[in-house]
Amino acid sequence: MAAEELIEVKFRLHDGSDIGPSKYSSSTTVGSLKEKIISQWPKETENGPKTINEVKLINAGKILENNKTLAESRSPVSEIPGGVITMHVVARPPMADKNSEKMQDGSPKQSSCSCTIL
Template sequence: MAVEELIDLKFRLADGTDIGPSKYSPSTTVGSLKEKIITQWPQDKENGPKTVNDVKLINAGKILENNRTLDESRLPAGEVPGGVITMHVVVRPPVLDKNNGKLHDDSPKKNRCTCSIL
């Protein structure tokens, strides 16, 4: 039986700090990676993600889907032997309710466009 080759990943936050690197199985889902990011989010950072839906993982210009595995996401694992793959982490900011001035974390957005420049 062949030994499963683990993928070495680190997660780059918007301010340039990293979470990781750590090794993951190719069968690990993107959703479970996001859960790990939430639990390991630096305590000194403001506006940390609350749920998996608040986090977007970007690798090689593609936003990765929660239900897909690392293997299905076609990470360039074989192209960098012994190297670490860096994924960018984008956190959805909380939304301010215009009516009462309170923050809404899970309000649906319609007809809105946002950009993130990394």
């Protein structure tokens, strides 16, 4: 059997800083990559993600699914052989989940406009 391919990946955060690069097995899942990102998230930043559901990974313009492997998520068209793959990290604040729970209580969304058209 051939040795499993290692893929070098770095993660670009919203402020332009990076986590990595590190080498990962091609069978590593996106969910486990997100766990790694959370564990290495800069401690000095406020409101860092706490769960993998608060993190989105984007590679070559596609949002990656947690259950897919790194091999399935690669975009060979945009990669340079032997180069480092840069994935963009978007952290969704946990407050977004609380707002969606309020909408599920059965009450219709009320929107009002205080605009006056003359």
